[in-house]
Amino acid sequence: MLPNSAAPSLINASTGTLISHLECPNCGKIYSTDVVRTVCENEACLSSLLARYDLTGGLHKDILIGRVANMWRYKEVLPIVNEENIVTLGEGFTPILRLKNLQHLAGKIEVLWKDESGNPTGSFKARGIGAAVSKAKELGINTIVTPTAGNAGGALAAYAARAGMQAVVYMPKLTPQVFKDECRLYGAELIEVEGSISDCGKLANEQAVINSWFQVSTLKEPYRLEGKKTMGYEIAEQLNWQLPDVILYPTGGGTGLIGLWKAFDEMEQLGWIGSHRPRMVAVQSTSCDGIVQAFHSGQVTATFVDGGFTIANGLRVPKPYADKLILKVLRDSNGTAVSVPDVLMSAALKEIARHEGMLIAPEGAALWQAFKQLKANNWIKNNEQVVLLNTGSGYKYLENIEV
């Protein structure tokens, strides 16, 4: 007779994570990953903390063969220690789609969409929140709170439901109804706020301190970045370990941009890729383009810019917490920054829907317009390969689009 002990030992299986510590990229201070952390406690820093792994032993990329087609295929470079703490809805391993009927507008440039719209809750926020909620579970947290422009709130609500945790979400009133309804349906407490995500952030922070809730505000919590970086691993794996020449990214808080860059460094350390790096492009809404302004005026931090509503709700981030890290990636990569007005985002969204069969988020649509500009300026050149990172589904934004 077979012993019945296989199940428990499976449940207690280790992920094999190579996680080592958290590090402040500003002052170098090191923190343990065994306790709850937000940002660097050095008052002169208060920087986002970065998860560091022990990659010196290397890891052969053949380990990926036959693994699950979601972001946990990269579990050695994710922060969870016990498999049982992984809270997943199948996020990640999204397709890369070649431009089909609009390729003539790209000429000799190869345009690829990394399409995140099929993720649980309809955006790439599922990756970051999936990692953050999993680590929060591992650290014994019960209540988790976030300010959001929309998609992070829905993702947090869903993953908290899955994990058996309580979620509290602060969202601007001027957000399409579906973002609010999904939070409530997933059992989160939703607080609607006059103003932008910055106003939501202040309230969320006050209440988190009073109630001892754990905050997963963008880049004030170290593990959302880890989930989002898996896009970088996927782009490399799906392109046969050859990174593209340019990546366009719709930048709100900047997690994806910083995460991609971090993934590239880790993969080089692992020996999975060489030293070639894409030029990274931050794309913003003209109504909220603090990073674009700071980049072009040579500043190392961004100033607060809030022009109010934009159809790309996820891009209404008046001052990203990790502005320094975003600007550093743009400069280190020889990248650039471009802003796009709502009317052109809307037109781009319709063009992609009609000719490519993809109903992408306005944030993603902004990239198509930015691409055309960069091609016209010859910043992107013939024979280059470009990845446009569509961060979410357009279905949630229909209220913002005149059909």
Ligand SMILES: *Cc1c(COP(=O)(O)O)cnc(C)c1O
């Ligand atoms: C949140 C969000 C963004 C911005 O992501 P950051 O990581 O905050 O830069 C872009 N697009 C969509 C659809 C989003 O939900």
